[in-house]
Amino acid sequence: MRVLCLIEADGGGVADVSLRALTFARSLADAQTAAGAVPVAGRESWLHEKAPSGVPDAATTPPGSGAGAAGEADGTDGAGEVIAVVFGGADAVPVGELSAYGVSDAYAIESPHLGGYAPQAWARALAGLAAELPAGAVVAAGTDHGGEVMAHVGAITGLPVVANCVSAGPAGAGTLRLVRQRWAGSLLEDAVLEASPALLTVAVDAVAPAEADAPVATTVQSYRPEFADADLVVRAAESAERSTGVSLATARVVVGGGRGVGGPDGFGVLEELAGLLGGVLGVSRVVTSEGWRPHKQQVGQTGTRISPELYLACGISGAIQHMAGCQSAKHIVAVNTDPDAPIIGHADYAVIGDLNQVIPALIAAIRARRAGA
Amino acid sequence: MEVLVCVKRVPMVGGRIVVTADGQDVDTRMSGFTVSPHEECAVEEAVRLVERFGGRVTVLTLGPPAAADQLRDMLALGASRAVLLESDGREWGPIATAGAIVDAMRGAASAPSAPAAPAPSAPAAPAASAPPAPAAPAASAPPAPGCPYDLLLFGNEAADTGDYQVGVRVAHALGLPCVTGIKNLEVADDGASARARREYRGTEEVFDIPLPAVVSVKEGINLPRYPSLPGRLRAKRATIEQQVPPWHPEGLRKEGLRVPAGESKRAEILGHGADAVPALVALLNEFGVLS
Numbered sequence: 001m002r003v004l005c006l007i008e009a010d011g012g013g014v015a016d017v018s019l020r021a022l023t024f025a026r027s028l029a030d031a032q033t034a035a036g037a038v039p040v041a042g043r044e045s046w047l048h049e050k051a052p053s054g055v056p057d058a059a060t061t062p063p064g065s066g067a068g069a070a071g072e073a074d075g076t077d078g079a080g081e082v083i084a085v086v087f088g089g090a091d092a093v094p095v096g097e098l099s100a101y102g103v104s105d106a107y108a109i110e111s112p113h114l115g116g117y118a119p120q121a122w123a124r125a126l127a128g129l130a131a132e133l134p135a136g137a138v139v140a141a142g143t144d145h146g147g148e149v150m151a152h153v154g155a156i157t158g159l160p161v162v163a164n165c166v167s168a169g170p171a172g173a174g175t176l177r178l179v180r181q182r183w184a185g186s187l188l189e190d191a192v193l194e195a196s197p198a199l200l201t202v203a204v205d206a207v208a209p210a211e212a213d214a215p216v217a218t219t220v221q222s223y224r225p226e227f228a229d230a231d232l233v234v235r236a237a238e239s240a241e242r243s244t245g246v247s248l249a250t251a252r253v254v255v256g257g258g259r260g261v262g263g264p265d266g267f268g269v270l271e272e273l274a275g276l277l278g279g280v281l282g283v284s285r286v287v288t289s290e291g292w293r294p295h296k297q298q299v300g301q302t303g304t305r306i307s308p309e310l311y312l313a314c315g316i317s318g319a320i321q322h323m324a325g326c327q328s329a330k331h332i333v334a335v336n337t338d339p340d341a342p343i344i345g346h347a348d349y350a351v352i353g354d355l356n357q358v359i360p361a362l363i364a365a366i367r368a369r370r371a372g373a
Numbered sequence: 374m375e376v377l378v379c380v381k382r383v384p385m386v387g388g389r390i391v392v393t394a395d396g397q398d399v400d401t402r403m404s405g406f407t408v409s410p411h412e413e414c415a416v417e418e419a420v421r422l423v424e425r426f427g428g429r430v431t432v433l434t435l436g437p438p439a440a441a442d443q444l445r446d447m448l449a450l451g452a453s454r455a456v457l458l459e460s461d462g463r464e465w466g467p468i469a470t471a472g473a474i475v476d477a478m479r480g481a482a483s484a485p486s487a488p489a490a491p492a493p494s495a496p497a498a499p500a501a502s503a504p505p506a507p508a509a510p511a512a513s514a515p516p517a518p519g520c521p522y523d524l525l526l527f528g529n530e531a532a533d534t535g536d537y538q539v540g541v542r543v544a545h546a547l548g549l550p551c552v553t554g555i556k557n558l559e560v561a562d563d564g565a566s567a568r569a570r571r572e573y574r575g576t577e578e579v580f581d582i583p584l585p586a587v588v589s590v591k592e593g594i595n596l597p598r599y600p601s602l603p604g605r606l607r608a609k610r611a612t613i614e615q616q617v618p619p620w621h622p623e624g625l626r627k628e629g630l631r632v633p634a635g636e637s638k639r640a641e642i643l644g645h646g647a648d649a650v651p652a653l654v655a656l657l658n659e660f661g662v663l664s
Contacts, residue, residue, distance in 0.1 A: 346638070349656060
């Protein structure tokens, strides 16, 4: 299957979330159809009925010409092929990483109308390219950008978008069998998708990035889409990068506080411990709903997803809404008065006790250890 | 200012999720229902706008008859009007849900003086038996002059399905601009435009958009108020407008739900109270976070 993958840039390279999406895309592209990949007569894909919305760069190879002989009909058959879509100039395409991740072709989307992120315009370009190649699937990381762009692609094409996929494989022409997350990963759904191209976002916390067995030569081409005025109404102006120390999303240590902290004045001891460990404070939803701490400190499904080396969860019961935000932590240690709290079923280690006794004692022990060292 | 807020009734899950015996749904026998968290904030944002500009907040949901409870909760927070699009027990996906919302709005907009809006989905009676043909692309729809709202607010994604797309699909069908994931919304004094902000991977993104528009918000945009006693009483007495929307088929079929494996581990207990601190220090040292 030919799979298009939206690439998000990070500095001069590919963002980690997109490396995960590429890994997913490659596994989908290489998956063999169990029931044989015979196109079903009468199932016309929408993309054959639409005029191409963009013009490929005349100086480069026409799109799709490098594909294998088989499976040209709707991009769902033939040899596996991962095609990256990068917004920006062809000279800025991170070819090294794309090559390592098995990308055969990369399209640089160039437009004088695009200065930065513009969700509907990005979607228009992606949908146009998917139609011209054609692609059997279009994949993006399940991020705010990836999810938003794919939602627009779905609206433009009238096709379903399956959000937060964990795995997917063909189950016949134009049909995919897939597993996706619900409740931010606390539940899995098995589903069947009949749509071409398949529009999917990838649950990035469930797919580890993995390079291809061998690098692939990546051909870079330019693609110049045409936009309607309406596509360009919404464009992001980025403000300056924020530089406020360690961020919750990337912290190596997070010290969490929940209802058990007892009120807005009880977080000082947790912040002190976080400071000692070079980490930051994170809180549960009840803490932000009560207004004890600002929402930007919330760890959970409706807050920040964290992936620290250590998450020390203090006075947190462990509702699934919270655990969805910290399931990527390498080690979870709980401090809780209730040995039957749900968090005991998620943590690796636990101290049964009052955080107001345990944490000050822990701080004292760490200080004493450092003083003696 | 006329503001529409679309909300979804979802199970109020706590420490664990249980799936029904047939594997098709979350078992809600031991839990209640609530509105998705992002959407409660959307209602609060709408109520604040109407407090500033005047006008009305209409809260709309697609769900079973019991979803009237969630509409009343939102009326208690200050919404003025509630519309229930009564579903039929099936799970309505994003295409079906967005289609139902747009159909309901076109119904609201098609007053005698309004121009006839294009109806891509004639409510044919046996629609459910039709093959899952892709809906006609609606992205080129002109901004509906009959759009009865200045602002359409959604939660960024529902707590249960997390589909991240109903608002975007509604925006395309109505020809309106759309921003998602918004954590800060400033409507200009003339009510004709708005500046919306969100943070994405450490960078703040700012969107300047004309109104009417679709805005999907996230929890944290505000801190929702508690319902007042008069609000609760008014909500209890309020009339909920009910409609039965036509079904829009889509090509995604749920086969079943399951709890991921590995959810049943149990923590190793290091000890009780401050006595556990030496073991805890040794553990932190082992993790390499003490240096």
